[in-house]
Structure formats: C-alpha cells, structure tokens
Amino acid sequence: MDTHAIRLPFLSVIIPVFNEEENLKPLFTELVDVLNSLNKTCEVIFIDDGSKDGSLAVLKDLQKTFSGIRIIKFKKNCGQTSAFDAGIKAAQGEVIVTMDADLQNDPRDIPKLLEKIGDFDAVCGWRQKRNDSFIRRISSRIANAVRNKLSGESIKDVGCSLKAFRSVYAKKMKLYTGLHRFFPTLIKMEGGRVTEVAVNHRPRKYGAPKYNIRNRMVRSFIDLLAVCWMKKRILTYEIEE
Ligand code: UDP
Ligand code: MG
Numbered sequence: 632m633d634t635h636a637i638r639l640p641f642l643s644v645i646i647p648v649f650n651e652e653e654n655l656k657p658l659f660t661e662l663v664d665v666l667n668s669l670n671k672t673c674e675v676i677f678i679d680d681g682s683k684d685g686s687l688a689v690l691k692d693l694q695k696t697f698s699g700i701r702i703i704k705f706k707k708n709c710g711q712t713s714a715f716d717a718g719i720k721a722a723q724g725e726v727i728v729t730m731d732a733d734l735q736n737d738p739r740d741i742p743k744l745l746e747k748i749g750d751f752d753a754v755c756g757w758r759q760k761r762n763d764s765f766i767r768r769i770s771s772r773i774a775n776a777v778r779n780k781l782s783g784e785s786i787k788d789v790g791c792s793l794k795a796f797r798s799v800y801a802k803k804m805k806l807y808t809g810l811h812r813f814f815p816t817l818i819k820m821e822g823g824r825v826t827e828v829a830v831n832h833r834p835r836k837y838g839a840p841k842y843n844i845r846n847r848m849v850r851s852f853i854d855l856l857a858v859c860w861m862k863k864r865i866l867t868y869e870i871e872e
Contacts, residue, residue: 640699641671642745643724643798647678647714651732652685653837659693659700662738666699669742676701676718677732681708711792711841712811719801727796733838735762736793737831744795744828752800752823755786755815756793756830763834770844774851778812782859786815786827793830797823809854816858820865 644662648655659675666673679687679702687704694700703717715729726748730736740756747754761768771790779785789812796814800823804810810817815825 638672640674640724642666642669642673642726642728643718643722644673644675644728644730644741645678645715645718645722646675646730646732647680647711647718647792648682648686648690648732649680649708649711649714649841650682650684650686651838652682652689654732654734655686655689655693658732658734658738659697661734663697665738665741669745674699674701674723676703676721678702678714678718679704680710680714681705710808712806712808715811716806719798719804722798722801725798727798727801729792729794729796731792733835733840735833735835736791737833740793740828740830741795743830744793747826747828748795748797750824751826752797753815753818753825754795755788755825755827756791757788757827758791758832759829760832762832763840766844767840770848774848777852778855781855782813782816782862784816786825788827789813789815791830791832807854807857809850810858812851812854813858816862820862 662675677690677700679690690702694702701721703721719727726745728741728744736756744754744756761771775788778789794814796818800818800821803821804814804817818825
C-alpha cells in the first residue's frame with residue numbers, strides 16, 4: 632500500500648484566459664519568481680475560456696516545464712465569472728489568489744495580499760493608479776460609486792481581479808454570470824471579513840481588452856440590482872431551540 636500522504640498545495644492561483652497568447656509566457660515567468668519566493672506549495676490553474684488564438688498551445692508548452700500548472704479548457708467562451716467559478720471549484724489550496732492573464736496585475740503584489748489573509752477572509756486589490764484609458768477610468772469610477780451607493784458597500788475597486796481568499800470562503804460563493812464584480816459583497820454575505828490593499832496596475836501591452844462601456848455598464852447595473860436583492864433577502868435566522 633502506498634502510504635505517502637497526498638500533499639495538497641497551500642496556494643492556488645486562478646487565471647482566466649481569453650485570447651491572451653502573447654501575455655502568458657511573460658506572465659508565468661513573473662509569477663513563478665514570486666511563487667518561488669513564498670516557499671509554499673503552489674498550483675496555478677489557467678482556465679482557457681474558449682480562446683481562438685494560440686493560448687492553449689502556449690499553456691500546454693508551459694505545463695511541460697512546470698508540473699504545478701493545471702489547465703481547464705472550456706468548450707466555448709463563457710465569460711470571466713464562469714472561468715473563476717471553474718477555477719475556484721478545482722482549487723486544492725487553502726488560499727486562492729485570482730488574477731488576470733493580461734499582465735495588468737502585478738504578481739509581485741501577491742505577498743502583500745497573503746500577509747492579510749488570516750486576519751481577513753478576502754483581500755481585494757485596489758488599483759490606486761489605473762493604467763487604462765481615460766474613458767475606462769471614469770466609467771469605472773462612476774460604476775464603483777453607484778455600486779457602493781445602492782449596495783451599501785464601501786469598496787474602492789471591485790473590478791480588480793487581483794484578490795486573495797481563504798478557500799473555504801471562496802468556495803461558498805454561489806456565482807452567476809457577471810457576479811465576479813461582486814466578490815467582496817458575496818464573501819461578506821457568507822460572513823467573511825474583507826479588506827482592500829493598494830496594488831500596482833500596468834497598461835495592457837499585448838492583446839485586446841474584452842470589455843467596453845456598452846457591454847460592461849448596462850449588464851453590471853442589472854447584476855447590481857440582483858446583488859442588492861440578494862443582500863436584502865439573505866437568510867439571517869438563528870435557531871433558538
Ligand atoms: N477574460 C476571460 N473571458 C472573457 C473575458 C475576459 O477569461 O470572456 C479574461 C481575460 O483574458 C483577462 C481577464 O479576463 O485575463 C480580464 O479581461 P480584460 O483584461 O479584458 O478586462 P479588464 O482588464 O478590462 O477588466
Ligand atoms: Mg485587463
């Protein structure tokens with residue numbers, strides 16, 4: 632009988648990928664440096680969300696050099712929330728870090744997020760200096776303000792994918808399309824403690840952004856109404872006897 636205990640990783644990094652072929656190698660090089668410096672067991676889960684470019688081939692190539700890479704490939708493009716959901720469900724680590732594949736998030740911020748895990752169940756990156764177009768920055772600012780006002784939150788930047796979670800809390804979230812923009816609220820609804828830390832944000836060098844004002848603003852406003860409803864109707868009963 633094999634008596635070796637199966638060692639589960641401490642950290643699972645989850646990265647949704649949709650047509651990011653040029654970004655994946657440089658991203659992974661940066662990420663591996665940071666993960667090595669942590670001295671923890673790690674896995675990196677890439678979710679190929681129906682890419683039409685060479686992303687999957689690049690990921691498979693990277694997998695040959697690093698056994699900690701896991702790849703989940705969707706049949707077709709299903710969106711970032713689906714990709715996060717598949718990654719969170721597959722994650723084996725005690726702690727989960729989520730981030731974008733486009734090099735806009737900086738892996739060197741990961742230790743900063745991990746420092747606060749333990750005191751908090753979710754640590755959200757706040758892109759203090761956004762490196763996006765003026766129109767994206769202003770629309771994001773309005774969206775954050777409306778979201779906070781209507782949902783009674785005070786989150787500075789829900790749109791930043793760079794976040795760390797205690798896995799037990801991340802796995803409790805029941806996700807629907809678009810709800811990746813509401814992770815802090817969903818974690819709080821599960822009784823989790825949430826904080827934010829300032830992180831670096833870099834301009835996109837390769838590939839194209841996947842959202843525009845039209846497909847982001849209207850849909851996320853409808854999603855916001857759904858989240859407000861969920862928050863209002865959350866079950867809060869306590870059994871006395
Ligand atoms: N993404 C995805 N599926 C989609 C759209 C985006 O997996 O349908 C990924 C994308 O490859 C990137 C991340 O989600 O890794 C964020 O996308 P993007 O950079 O376009 O968003 P932004 O930075 O503008 O919020
Ligand atoms: Mg981006």
